[in-house]
Amino acid sequence: MKRSLLIALTAFALLYAKTVYAQSDKQLPLAKEANSKSNPFCTHDCGSSTEKAFDLSNKTYKGETIRGPVIVVAYNLNPLRYAYKWQSEVTFTSAPDLWSKLTGISSPQGAPSQPSPPTPKTPAAANALPGHAMRATARQPGGARALVSKGKPPISQETLDLVQKAQNAMDAAQESIENVNAQISGLNQDLKDFITQDFTEVTAQVVAANTATTSVTLAGQELIAFLSRVDANSTYSGINNELSDSTEFSFMKGANAQWPALAEVSKLQHSVDGEKTLVSSKKTAFDAAHPSLLAGLSVAQRDLEVANDNLQYALIRLAANPRSDAEHDLIEQTIAALKTRLGEVINAKTDLQNASDTLSWASTEITSMETALSSLDPNSDKCKAFQAAQATLIQWKHNMMQLKQDLDSYRANRDHAKNPFVTTFAAGCDYTFASTKHNAIKLTQIDNLPDKAAAAPADVLTLTMECASPFNVSAGVAFSTIPDRQFAIEPVATPPGSTTTTNEFVLKSNSTFHPLPIGVVSARLCEPNEWLSFHASFGLAGNFNSQNAGGSSAEFLFGPSIALFRTMFLTPGLHIGKKASLGDGFVLGNPAPPNVTTPPIQSSYTTGFGFAITFTKP
Numbered sequence: 001m002k003r004s005l006l007i008a009l010t011a012f013a014l015l016y017a018k019t020v021y022a023q024s025d026k027q028l029p030l031a032k033e034a035n036s037k038s039n040p041f042c043t044h045d046c047g048s049s050t051e052k053a054f055d056l057s058n059k060t061y062k063g064e065t066i067r068g069p070v071i072v073v074a075y076n077l078n079p080l081r082y083a084y085k086w087q088s089e090v091t092f093t094s095a096p097d098l099w100s101k102l103t104g105i106s107s108p109q110g111a112p113s114q115p116s117p118p119t120p121k122t123p124a125a126a127n128a129l130p131g132h133a134m135r136a137t138a139r140q141p142g143g144a145r146a147l148v149s150k151g152k153p154p155i156s157q158e159t160l161d162l163v164q165k166a167q168n169a170m171d172a173a174q175e176s177i178e179n180v181n182a183q184i185s186g187l188n189q190d191l192k193d194f195i196t197q198d199f200t201e202v203t204a205q206v207v208a209a210n211t212a213t214t215s216v217t218l219a220g221q222e223l224i225a226f227l228s229r230v231d232a233n234s235t236y237s238g239i240n241n242e243l244s245d246s247t248e249f250s251f252m253k254g255a256n257a258q259w260p261a262l263a264e265v266s267k268l269q270h271s272v273d274g275e276k277t278l279v280s281s282k283k284t285a286f287d288a289a290h291p292s293l294l295a296g297l298s299v300a301q302r303d304l305e306v307a308n309d310n311l312q313y314a315l316i317r318l319a320a321n322p323r324s325d326a327e328h329d330l331i332e333q334t335i336a337a338l339k340t341r342l343g344e345v346i347n348a349k350t351d352l353q354n355a356s357d358t359l360s361w362a363s364t365e366i367t368s369m370e371t372a373l374s375s376l377d378p379n380s381d382k383c384k385a386f387q388a389a390q391a392t393l394i395q396w397k398h399n400m401m402q403l404k405q406d407l408d409s410y411r412a413n414r415d416h417a418k419n420p421f422v423t424t425f426a427a428g429c430d431y432t433f434a435s436t437k438h439n440a441i442k443l444t445q446i447d448n449l450p451d452k453a454a455a456a457p458a459d460v461l462t463l464t465m466e467c468a469s470p471f472n473v474s475a476g477v478a479f480s481t482i483p484d485r486q487f488a489i490e491p492v493a494t495p496p497g498s499t500t501t502t503n504e505f506v507l508k509s510n511s512t513f514h515p516l517p518i519g520v521v522s523a524r525l526c527e528p529n530e531w532l533s534f535h536a537s538f539g540l541a542g543n544f545n546s547q548n549a550g551g552s553s554a555e556f557l558f559g560p561s562i563a564l565f566r567t568m569f570l571t572p573g574l575h576i577g578k579k580a581s582l583g584d585g586f587v588l589g590n591p592a593p594p595n596v597t598t599p600p601i602q603s604s605y606t607t608g609f610g611f612a613i614t615f616t617k618p
Helices: 002-026 098-106 132-139 157-183 189-229 235-242 251-256 262-320 325-376 381-412
Strands: 032-035 050-055 061-067 070-075 082-093 423-427 436-447 458-467 471-480 484-493 501-511 514-526 532-543 553-564 568-582 601-615
Touching (some): 082 423, 157 325, 189 251, 189 262, 189 325, 189 381, 235 381, 251 381, 262 325, 325 381, 471 532, 471 568, 484 568, 514 568, 553 601
Antiparallel strands (some): 082 436, 568 601
């Protein structure tokens, strides 16, 4: 019967513990878990070699509680785009009062103690309303202020006079023309060609800068698009594509783009500065002389035209009243000279206007070149923006090259190289012996996307690792091989079969394997896996007997324990308990003296084999 009871209790305990464990496991989020024990006979925290792995490719985990020690493994990371940071916070619970728990289990309950009466609350004062103190201060003298806190011969003389006037007009016109030519000296096609050449070169440098800027911009856009879609499975091929020189991809074009050389920009700047000085000087002088030059040409043109008209009229008069061929030829030649000079004056006017236009064009071109060159200067906002954007590309290039190198190393030596797609956190159970350790572990994902749209840091894994105290208190039943005997004085037929009786010392009961209520304190030594652990245990049992069985006594059990799921403890070991026997020299079967009404019992501690089955609170 006792054996059947023991088997039934054991089966029930295993079924119950498995049920509790299975129910708690169903509450865990989907996770990949692996146990890798290098040595099954480990001690204390068992080497912290149990791994709990979480796939972060498309999921976050929150709120799980796991048993320590454990190595938390997060895999399928995106190390190209994100940085990952582990954080943990450890807390301890107070140690249990093991002795009180043990004695409370093995001893009968005492009378419930009367609860302490509640402490009476002091009634609030009738005027203790919100702001009472402020109002009281305001009512005092000066209190409110304290609250405020603030134109041939035989040639006619007339003809000679007209010719002289014409000559004077031509001489004056020549002087005006010479003044104009002197003023516009240098303002010619050579100057235009010189400026045009510089303008062409500056334009080429600007185009080069714009091309570089465009390359960086396109590369940045491609980088963001790549980082936004990359995952653990596409990282390696994606990096190879981005680092290639294929025309299909823009990243390396941006990373290798060249800003115009500083020496070339400086050379152009020096040339433009010289042109600006020349043009500025000429324009200043030209603008000052231009009104008088134009006025002189206009006066000369007018005088030449008047002289021409007078000679033409004189020629008509001479045709009506001929005098000599010499006079006729003189007038015609003078008219021809006047026309020539008049053409020169008109040309001078055109040259003067062209010079003005050239100066205006040159000033505009120089200003445009200065603006363009200023944007090519290394200190310009445009250049700085290019450099900053390209520096970002170069940094990401280095990041990709490093990650590719890490991946190549891992592929070549998976046993010793670090997997860049995995991060681990070793959460051990080294702690004060009698405390329970709680480690709040958090893995934060930090978005390094080079864009304002980068996501805020997010916790992708939060869990609590619990390291239970190595001490456990369990209660149950112990079975002892120390005899449990009860003596009595009873009438016995003497001789057997007769009707005559004699009061003799007899044995009423004699159990060589009997149960005892027991409480056990166990210290965990080793835990090879989740369901099996080994402990060293000490038990305190209560043997409650009548006086004829030696009376009640405390008994003890020392030995190893095997724990199943940290719930059921099987403890064989040395049992130290009391053994009762007859005292005063009496032995079983002796007649009892008339004056002895109860058997004299003496008890002493002895040893024997004991076995306990105990359970912790689920």
